[in-house]
Amino acid sequence: MLGKLRTTLAMIKFEHTLFALPFAFLGALLAANGLPTWWQALWITVAMVGARSAAMTFNRIVDRNIDARNPRTAGRELPSGKLSVGFAWAFLYVSIGLFLIASYLLNWLTFALSPIALLFVLGYSYAKRYTAFAHLLLGVALAISPSAAWIAVRGTLDSEVPILLSVLVLMWTAGFDVLYACQDLEYDRKVGLHSIPARFGIKNSLWIARLFHAQAFLVLILLYFVTELGWLALAGVIAVGILLVYQHTLVKPNDLSRMNAAFFTTNAFVSVILLITFGGAVLMGNPGR
DSSP: OHHHHHHHHHHTTGGGHHHHHHHHHHHHHHHHTSOOOHHHHHHHHHHHHHHHHHHHHHHHHHTHHHHHHSTTTTTSTTTTTSSOHHHHHHHHHHHHHHHHHHHHHHOHHHHHHHHHHHHHHHHGGGGGGTOTTHHHHHHHHHHHHHHHHHHHHHSSOOOHHHHHHHHHHHHHHHHHHHHHHGGGHHHHHHHTOOOHHHHHHHHHHHHHHHHHHHHHHHHHHHHHHHHTOHHHHHHHHHHHHHHHHHHHHHOBTTBOTTHHIIIIIHHHHHHHHHIIIIIHHHHTTOTTO
16 A cells, blocks of 8 residues: 555655645735634645645546657556556545545635636646647646635735736746656657647747746746835745746756756745745744835
8 A cells, every 4th residue: 555655646746746835835824924724724735735636647647648658758657557547536536525625624715716726727637739838727727826825814815915926836837847848849749739849849948938937037026026025035036036047057959958957956946945935024024024
């Protein structure tokens, strides 16, 4: 059972929860202007884990035949037979159930909006079959988290702060997903899947990713001025700007060998840095305001 659990966590890339979960926590901290209640923190965490597990499992199920034909993904858990499709469906239902229960236990609005959130996080899996802008749809799916956490704490969406944070997540996610998709350009073209790299080529796609990240950084600056969180948040803005620039120095049109460092390491730092700096500024009573 322990081995099966490890395989399941590998299938859903559980460690990548680090990309989105800090933004949900940050949304909750900003909404509470401090610490949310333990009840809210617990069920926000459960909702995030459930939603993301459902999204990744559904993506692996619907893409299993595509993954089996792609040398880069053929070793994944479903194409390789390490996990059965039936088990994946069962895990999907459990994950959706956890998400819905958590949404219900937070407040009526989170529960009322939960089917819409599921539509986006699950529907993304089909996007690349129809549009090159699937990266933006993935961005929308992740961008739900900070605004959803705000609603979980306040029961309403009554400020521009969570919206700005969600737009930041949207553009940041779209940018790094374009970078990651550069690895599959030839395969996507071969089988007729849509992506920005498949449509525009690697060189142009790298510029599009830079544009997305530049937009994310501009929104981050705006968020800083709107929240007025002082020097600690400003340090976070500067650190994220440096990381975004560094990320794009790692990937070149003729050299994608450092993609893992650009995608995994750098992206994990961005969300954690913003949680520590913006969230820390909230907990310290808005220092420097």
